Amino acid sequence: MHIRDRNLIPVWEKIQRGERLTLDDGLRAYTSGDLIGLGAMAGAVQKDKSGDAVYFVLNQKIEPTNVCVLSCKFCDFAVRKGDPRAYEMSVEEILGKLSPEIREVHITGGMPPDWPWDRYLEILKAVHDRLPEADIKAFTAVEIDFFHKKFRMPVAEVLRQLQSVGLRTMPGGGAEVFSERVRRLLFHQKIGAKAWLDIHRTAHRLGIPTNSTLLYGHIETLEERLTHMIRLRELQDETGGFLTFIPLAFQPGETGIKPANRFTSAADDLRTIALSRLMLDNIPHIKAYWVMLTGEVASVALNFGADDMDGTVGGEKIAHDAGALSPMTMAKETIIRLIRDAGKIPVERDAYYNPLHVYHDRVVGKIPYLNSVPFYARLERRGFRILPVVPRRMGILSALGEIDAGLFSLMDYLRQENDMELMGWCIATRDQVKSVMLFSKGGWRELDGSRIGITDDTATSVQLLNVLLEKKYGVHARFERLHQGVNAYDGLGAVLLIGDEALRRNKHGLKGFDLVYDLAREWYEWQKLPFVFAVWAVRRSVPPAVKEELSGLLKQSLESAGGDFVPLAGTHGRRIGLTDAETQEYLSGFNYSLGEREREAIAVFRRLLPAVASGALASSRDMEAR
């Protein structure tokens, strides 16, 4: 990596050591003249998290009204009731904007003085009934606070009622910048940082993931931008409920805060995207919101740390009333072109960032956990495009023919073995795994009849747990899929976690769940066999020469490690809080080659599956229907 500014080097070294950036680090990076070096750093962090993927969604923005009881100084959208520019959409008008391909409906707008509570519920219910497959992302924390005060309901009750009629996620608007100084000057009637963060905390606890934003480019300072990011990072540490961070470039409009033509510069936009990626190490995605940035700057931002382009939007008023230069909507084909122009793979997603379609060939799936890292060292340099995707979702994508090869969860391979060929590599344990863990309040037999929370990512571990419960211990429990990215464990008897999250919790514990079971050890003590969690497989339709090349590169990747995994995986390990010694010990505990004992273990597991098939597989299907 070419970093020209020597001041950036200590920042980059810190990132590689897995250390968090402080406010001072952020300032040093923000004020560096080496924009390209900064972009390279953020791009490398992004690649580590998202591979070559850039996400977008087929979405529809709905702003039901521009009538608002508040009058924020920077707002060109809102008007008072009775103003000739005021509009209020009927439910029919809202439904008229929805087309069948939409996967996310994004609803925000003004806060009129006279709408009854039932009108909001009616809107969400009507949208949900019209498009049950689409996720509804609705109402900023400012609107939720307005409902809480106007309708005299606790915030949690407001959210629960909205959830009951279809709310799935919340947008991140209304945060502006967490600075009392700026709030007093520009939006003193609006909620401050504490209330905004409290509302998002409540949403996360209720299983509603949310987005987060920063409005920059008005009167805020760089310190205020960075402090804002740090406060979001702290809440994310606590709840894990933020899906993405969206730096929103201020559109000057007619507010008088800045001259009408004084937009943020492209350099400031790119620096802010890069700083967001570097500072917010625990928020999975950074969005280049083309509505504010323009499509061209957003496309460049995909090499400065952003991995999401938002979506088709289908008509937006708030930013455009403030003079946004971008079009009102963007065709799917244009988004795909902008992503490809940036050298990335366009991946259509839902509101939870589950990939739905991949618009590229030669795509190899990558389970985004530490134990898969040793396989990818060579692939990434030889033209294969890498899509990180959690095990269960990789199986779904593969069934749709969207990826050519990958490290598949064993269950997904077994379900698709007619279309897939094994490649001779796997992730198998010797006796323990350390990253497929059941955190429990009681012993195995005490779990009879209890509810067990299951991480949303798992395809095989959930089946292994079911086999252990039913066949080894004679226990019947009820599985509940946990909300993605949200740590809501209330009322559960146990929680199954896998991958990096399980490793982290194994090291630090999970509050309230004192007994910790390693499922591979449980299996080994019972069957005296390793357990095969994942296997490398390739679609039978892939040309033989490509299969051969892929196989050779996997072999080279493993051989290049030579048993010393720290050079390959140390950065990943440090990022999730492991020392280099812990990373080495963890990765040395696997067999990566699919040998006789591993094949025998698969056969035994497969024989046990039908005995519990009706319960286990049915519950798996239920869980797939979110």
Ligand code: SF4
């Ligand atoms: S920014 Fe939102 S809350 Fe403030 S005046 Fe505009 S619509 Fe109302």
